[in-house]
Amino acid sequence: MQTTTVSELFSILNQSSILIKKQRQIPYLEALSATGRYIYEDRIGEEGIKKELETLYAHFFHEGMTAEEIRRAFQLAILKGMKEAHLPNHELTPDSLVLLFGHIVSLLMNERPFSVLDPAVGTANLLTGIMNQAKAEDVAAYGADTDGLLLNLAVTNANLQQKDIHFFHQDGLKPLLIEPCDIVVCDVPVGIYPDKKTAETYELNEIGGKAYTHFLFIEQGIKALKDSGYLLYLIPNRLFSEDRERHFHRFIHRHAVILALLQLPLSLFKNQEAAKSVLLLQKKERETAQANQALLAEMPSFSNQEELRRFMRKMDDWFARRL
């Protein structure tokens, strides 16, 4: 991957978004979404600054560039826009975790074609990152989100990377009109789910008397899987302490097998309360091979390259033995 290409692409997206933001007096993220659309549609809808934008966009697509470079550049621009907007619900899955998820999915599926759903897809940074690392050519991808602005960015992101993703602007906890998938991935939204009527359609709607969004998304993910399909989620560590009456524990036992639980380094998070882990489950069916032993591990700090490489080798060996 060329760092210069990523920074050149970011510079084009950034300069264009600043120009459009000024011209139309709109937030940076909306201007970024318009920028992406003008580039992939090859049609600029800004009369006053058309010439400047044309000159900028002339250098965007060039030979040898990759979708992953576009994802990284777009990710930098989204991060800039989110910082400016200060909206607490706008979050992006960090790059290190996108790479980790992509690596795990490519270990699980190898060269097999597969279908993948992200029921809280946000900007599709995670979903497109996984698709970019897939070894199979043929990936059917689906994403849902309630946030219109993030979903607009997701559509733009996917189009710029020439990724075919079916997006649904809807609550990811309501019924999803798709066939069962091979994999469900999600950086789950954490908190209390406000829609009582929908919550009542879930078994996990009363954990300690509350309907927590993060538990409901796990149940929804398992529902959306084919038998023996995989659920790969970023979950809050506190989920296990919230499950005092072990409803969740028993639910998982009935429907799935825990393959791995990787506790991420604390340095990635603001504090202990915000800390997260990667959870990998396989939906049960009679023939599901039971993992001899789940992979339970604490991941080393991502800045310790040596330790991280050692950990990844151990993880790859574990997958090679299991699959």
Ligand code: SAM
């Ligand atoms: N993986 C995403 C990315 O790469 O941009 C980031 C996901 S972000 C941590 C969580 C997402 O959950 C937000 O985009 C938010 O809008 C979405 N969300 C929250 N509640 C939701 C719901 N009920 N249905 C669908 N999406 C929801």
